[in-house]
């Protein structure tokens with residue numbers, strides 16, 4: 004959920020309450036206009052949609068492992084932020100059988116990744132509405148310059164890793180990192196298969212006549228759609244606690260070797276990162292190891308997914324650091340992706356520094372010696388096709404953080420990390436917000452510093 008819009012909606016609801024639901028106010032003519040088809044992200048302009056703000060997703064999905072198909076209904080509760088004659092969702096999933104808005108049949112059509120919905124009556128700004136989309140068939144992953152993403156098939160089921168644009172492969176969404184919402188999952192599968200998702204396991208229904216049982220998971224803190232996950236298949240599940248909250252990890256039995264540290268090291272890393280970054284932002288943690296390693300690990304909220312199993316302990320440190328930097332403090336625009344990847348990579352450096360390895364400064368020095376192509380993109384604006392570039396975004400992002408630490412000193416730097424995580428908890432932020440906070444806490448003019456590190460395709464002077 005977008006905080007500022009939620010606050011606005013409270014005021015507008017009072018106006019809407021004086022009018023009949025979904026009808027123009029009696030006082031005069033009310034104009035209803037279409038919501039925009041995107042939110043204008045510089046890298047993914049069609050992601051997300053204008054005119055409303057999602058509060059909750061309810062995903063009900065029945066999975067048939069024989070043909071990898073689903074029979075699903077996603078119900079979205081949202082608040083209009085303009086008078087809407089129609090609105091869009093992002094959806095590239097299988098055949099739709101019907102769309103209801105506030106329980107009434109709505110007309111719809113599909114246009115590329117856009118699902119365009121026209122409710123029987125206009126929706127007044129400030130009013131809360133539901134939209135339920137029913138669909139069935141076999142979802143397919145989305146593929147673009149950043150790789151395969153979304154619904155990823157396995158031999159015995161599926162797992163989901165959707166950054167940046169794959170959520171629309173399996174559920175209709177306002178698929179912008181800027182519109183966070185809570186999620187409920189009601190996932191049905193044959194009872195010999197395990198079902199995992201984000202958040203807490205809140206119940207399992209007994210099997211029906213077909214041998215399917217429904218497993219309930221809840222993500223109670225706001226989550227961007229691309230961070231939603233689901234894993235169905237044969238899993239070894241471990242349940243424990245860390246800091247009083249559930250730690251649920253699972254691995255495909257074929258990944259037992261790669262996953263031997265997953266459970267205990269997840270608990271260890273969360274405890275260590277809580278000391279550095281402040282309170283863990285969600286009410287449970289864990290990890291899921293599945294798939295063949297053909298995609299990279301992803302920081303799916305509260306429970307990262309490790310394709311092919313964790314490659315090493317530092318990968319677990321990285322994905323869990325994203326719980327603070329990327330998930331709780333989300334980017335509003337993909338151009339700022341270094342705020343996620345630079346900080347998570349820097350967490351790996353700090354972990355090594357504090358556990359008998361090289362210092363973060365030594366790792367920085369090793370990379371700083373590099374020449375040529377290492378410096379050829381802009382860390383703060385790498386371009387859509389290069390937004391996950393190892394050198395420009397991960398390594399030079401972490402180098403930016405280390406260079407900042409050197410410039411402002413440990414006494415300002417470590418409180419800055421905690422303040423950043425706390426002030427933007429469960430929200431979204433921009434590079435400009437980070438620069439402002441760093442300047443405020445350090446009392447230094449840091450614009451030239453960040454310009455050199457983020458917005459030049461050249462090696463900065465140190």
Ligand SMILES: [Zn+2]
Nearest residue numbers: 321325344347
């Ligand atoms: Zn990462």
